[in-house]
Amino acid sequence: MSPSPASIPPAPADAGAPLYLERNYLNARRGPWSWLTTLDHKRIGVMYLVLTSAALFLGGLFAMLLRIELLTPGPTIMSALSYNRTFTLHGVVMIFLFMIPAIPGIFGNFFLPLMIGARDVAFPRLNLLSVYLYLAGAAIALYGMVHGGADTGWTFYTPYSTTTVTMVWPILLGAFVLGMGSIVTGLNFIVTIHTLRAPGIGFMRMPLFVWALYATSIIQVLATPVLGITLLLVAVENVFGFGIFDPARGGDPVLFQHMFWFYSHPAVYIMILPAMGAITEVLSAFARKNTFGYKAVAFSSLGIAFVGFFTWGHHLFTSGQSTVDAGIFGVLSMFVGIFTAIKIFNWTATLYRGSIAVRTPFIYVIAFLFFLLFGGMTGIALATVALDVHWQDTYFVVAHFHFIMVGGTIAGFLAALTYWWPKMFGKRYSERWGIVGATLIFLGFNFTFIPQFLLGNEGMPRRYYSYPERFWPLNVASTAGASVLALGFLVVLASLLLSLKYGKPAGPNPWGSRGYEWKTLSPPPEGNFLTQPTYPRMPHDYDDLNPGRGGH
C-alpha cells in the first residue's frame, strides 16, 4: 500500500529541485552547542518536538498507571495517595508540558515563518528563551514530582491545595515558569505576523494555520498572566499562609476558581485552535481543494478566542454561582459551539467533491472531525446547567475533555506531524505503518473514552482510586482501550524514527500541496529559502485542478 506519487501531481514549482537538500538547517552547523544556542526557528521547533514528545510519553506512562489501578474495583497497584499524585502528575504534564506548548512550539515555530515568507520570527532570542523557560519550568515541576508530588489535581483547588502536605509549590512555580514561556511564544508570533509577512501576503492571504496561531497567541498573551498570578498566590498561600483563598482566614476559595478558570477555560482554546489550524491545512491538501469559506474559517478562530474569555463560569455551576450567572455563562459557552460549527461545516464543504487522497495525515483528519464533533456536543450538553449538575465531577466530564484534548488536539498534532514530517526532515515514513498507527489510535481512543461517558452518566465520580463493582466491566473496557491507544503511539513513534534512517527522500513537495510552506526545499536550508518565493496565488488554491467545481 505504498503511496503512488503519481496520484498526487507535484506542484509545478518543484521541477528541478533536489530530492533531498544535503546542506540544510539540520547540518549547516554541527555539535550540541550549535543546538543549545541556536536562534533558528526551525531548530527551535525541532527542540520543542523532542521535548514535548518526551512529555507526552511521560504523561502517557502516568495514564497507563492510572488505568491499571482502575482495572479492579478495589486497590490494584497503588494506594489512594499515590493515585491522587499520579493523576495530578498526569494532568500537569499533559496540559502544561504537552497540550499548551506542543503545536505552537513545534509547528508554529517551524512553519509560521515559512508560511509567511519570513527568514525567522521577530525575536529569535526570545524564542530560544522560551525553550529554556520550558526546560526550567519542567525541571522545577519535576523536582516537585520527585519530592513527593502534589495530590490536588491539575486544577489546584483551594483550600485543599493550600493545606495539603504534598509538594505543591514547586509544581505551581513550574507551571508559572512554563506560562512565561507560553507568553513569550505568543507575543513573538503576534509581532511576527504583524511585521514580517513577505510582499504579496496580506492579512487576508495568510495560510489558515497562521490565522489559528494568531488567535491562539492572543489568548496566550492575555490569559496566561492571570494564571501566573493565581498560581503565585496559591504558592504564597501554601508556604506562608496569608489567607487570601482560605475561608478560615476570611478568604474566598471561589475567587480562586474564578481566577483559575479565567485562564484555564481560554487555555483549552490554546490547545485546540492550533490543532484546528493544522487540520485546515491538511484537509485542504488531501482534498485537493481550496478551503471552503476562507474568511469564515479565519474569523471563527478569532471568534472562538474572543468568546472563550467569557465562558469560564461554566466550571462553577456547582460552586454556589447564582442562577442568573450560571445561565449567562451557559449561553455564552454555547456561542463557542457556533464558531466551532462554522469550522466543521466549512471543512465538510471542502471535502465535498474533492479528489481525496487517503494518506496517513488524512486519517487523523477524519478522526479529528469525529472526535471534535462528539467532544464539542458533549461540551454544549455540559454547558446546560441542569445537565451539568448531574455530570459535574463525574467521568462524563473526563470523557468530554479527553475527546477534545486527545481526540482533537492530539489527532491534530499527529495530522500535522505526519503531514509536515517530510518537510521537516526530508524523509518519508512508511505509509503502511503510518496507517496502522493511525488506525490503532482511532480504535483505542474510542474504546478508552466511550465507556467513560457511560460510566459518568451512571454516576461514577472522577478522581477516586476505587469504585463499586457495578462499574467494573466498563472500566476494564476502558483500560483495554488505553492499551491499544498506547500501542498506537508506539507504532507512530517507531515508524517516524525509522524513517529518519531508512526513509526515502521526500522531495520538496511530496503531497503536491499548495501551502506556502512547501515552496522551499526539504529539509529547508538554514536561511529558509534559496531565493525568496513569490505568492501569486492564495494559499491552498487548487482551483486549476478542479475546473468548474466551485470552492470558495
Place this chain on the structure above:
Amino acid sequence: MPAAGSHVAHHFPDLEVQSHAARLGMWLFLATEVLLFAGLFTAYALYRMLYPSAFLGASKLIETSMGALNTVVLITSSLTVALAFHYSRQSRNRLAALLLVVTIGLGFVFLGVKAVEYAHHFHEGHLPGRFYHYAGLQVPGAPMFFTVYFLMTGLHGIHVVIGMGVLTWLAVGAWRGAYGGDYTTPIEVGGMYWHLVDLIWIFLFPLLYLI
C-alpha cells in the same frame, strides 16, 4: 553616532520595521503585566466589598504622606526617563545616560520610602493573614487588607527593581554611545516599561492609601 544599518537583524527588511516590531512587542508585554496585576486588583475589589469597614479602618494605618511622596518620586522619574529618550534621539548620549541614572536614583528613593513603611508595619504588626497582630484594630478583614496590601506593593516593588536593572543596562549603553539618532528603540521600550511601573503605582496609591 553608530550607523543605523548595523543594528538591523538579518530577518528584518529595515530599521523601521524592526523598531515597529520592538514597540509592538513591548505593548503586548505591557498588556501581560496589566493582566498580571489585574488578578490582584480583582482580589482587592472582592475583599473590599466583603469587608468595607475593615478596609477603611486598615487603610488609615498606612501613612498617606509617604504614599504621596512616593507618587511624586515616581512621576518625576517618568519625566526623567522620557527626557533621556528625548536627548538620546538628539544623540546627546552622555546627557541621556545621566538622566537614566537620575531615574534609577529615584527608583532607590522609592524603594527606600517603601522600606521605611514596611519596617513600620512589621514593628506594629500590620501584617498579612495569620501574622497580623495589631491590637488597635481587631476586626475580621483587617488582616486581609494587609494581605492584599503586601501582595500588591510587593509585586510592584519587584517590578521597580527589575525596571532599575533594565535602566542600568540602558544607562551603560547610552554612556558608551550604543544608541542615538535613528537607533533609540531600546531606550524607548525600556522607558515604556518604566512608565507602566509608574502607572500601576498611580492606581495602587488611591486604592490603598486614599479610599
